[in-house]
């Protein structure tokens with residue numbers, strides 16, 4: 192049995208995001224800089240050295256390149272999180288067909304965690320995911336970008352098949368705590384369901400405010416908000432100094448200190464190392480309250496909590 196199989200997912204503290212593991216065009220457009228596959232491989236190896244190396248994937252990440260890339264790296268001994276993205280109206284067999292493509296990309300016979308990426312045709316899509324679970328091809332089932340009511344529905348469908356809902360994966364960060372305010376995070380805690388936060392760095396806006404990064408689509412949209420965030424950066428820096436961690440690490444540790452699992456987009460080995468170090472730092476309740484109060488006072492929205500709602504069809 193591999194070291195990963197011995198590990199318990201309840202001990203999971205963080206996840207490596209692969210949204211930007213794309214080709215050079217993708218890197219340049221989205222992040223202002225393309226990164227060679229060899230550099231991403233170093234990030235992969237750095238995470239793999241950890242007992243609980245988990246990579247979050249989806250077919251569309253990196254313009255369709257991320258899953259193929261991790262397959263080339265050889266991902267037999269890491270934990271794989273991947274998703275079915277229901278954008279078109281439901282057609283029987285669509286999840287299973289898409290899942291077979293995932294397995295071919297990974298060169299594996301199963302995935303560890305499989306998410307329904309959007310709350311469309313929930314019953315139909317989940318029923319195919321349940322079949323894959325019973326076939327032993329999926330170890331854990333989660334839902335992503337779901338509201339509390341949609342999570343309750345998903346849980347009731349899984350309960351009826353005797354399968355636990357493993358997790359909810361929604362957008363959450365120091366700047367975006369709507370899912371906490373409206374009770375979803377507490378509901379997850381009360382039901383033993385893991386809450387994974389995507390974009391805890393708000394697409395790079397909660398990183399180094401002084402970095403002179405090259406132009407990218409994200410920076411063009413969001414950079415002007417950096418000025419407004421100056422007092423928060425200063426507070427994050429001062430909290431970070433108490434623990435010997437950087438501003439982005441405060442954003443990561445803010446989540447993990449609350450029992451939320453941060454998914455962080457890492458293309459470089461140092462980013463993976465910072466992520467694993469950050470989640471081993473526990474911020475105090477007083478520090479968490481101070482950070483929240485400052486974020487609330489500034490009231491800056493970057494991505495917003497339910498950013499993909501436009502892709503959800505009316506039921």
Ligand SMILES: NC(=O)c1ccc[n+]([C@@H]2O[C@H](COP(=O)([O-])OP(=O)(O)OC[C@H]3O[C@@H](n4cnc5c(N)ncnc54)[C@H](OP(=O)(O)O)[C@@H]3O)[C@@H](O)[C@H]2O)c1
Pocket residue numbers: 207208209210211222247248308335336360361388389390391392393394395398399439440454455456457458459461462463465466
């Ligand atoms: N379920 C969903 O619907 C959904 C949606 C979106 C994302 N996700 C998942 O969440 C993950 C995270 O989101 P994301 O990748 O879009 O954005 P993110 O993690 O919020 O931000 C990524 C940005 O932060 C920078 N960064 C990362 N670590 C850093 C560090 N230690 N110091 C300084 N800068 C650092 C990256 O730099 P570089 O430019 O150097 O790479 C990149 O510009 C995705 O990769 C994906 O797995 C899920």
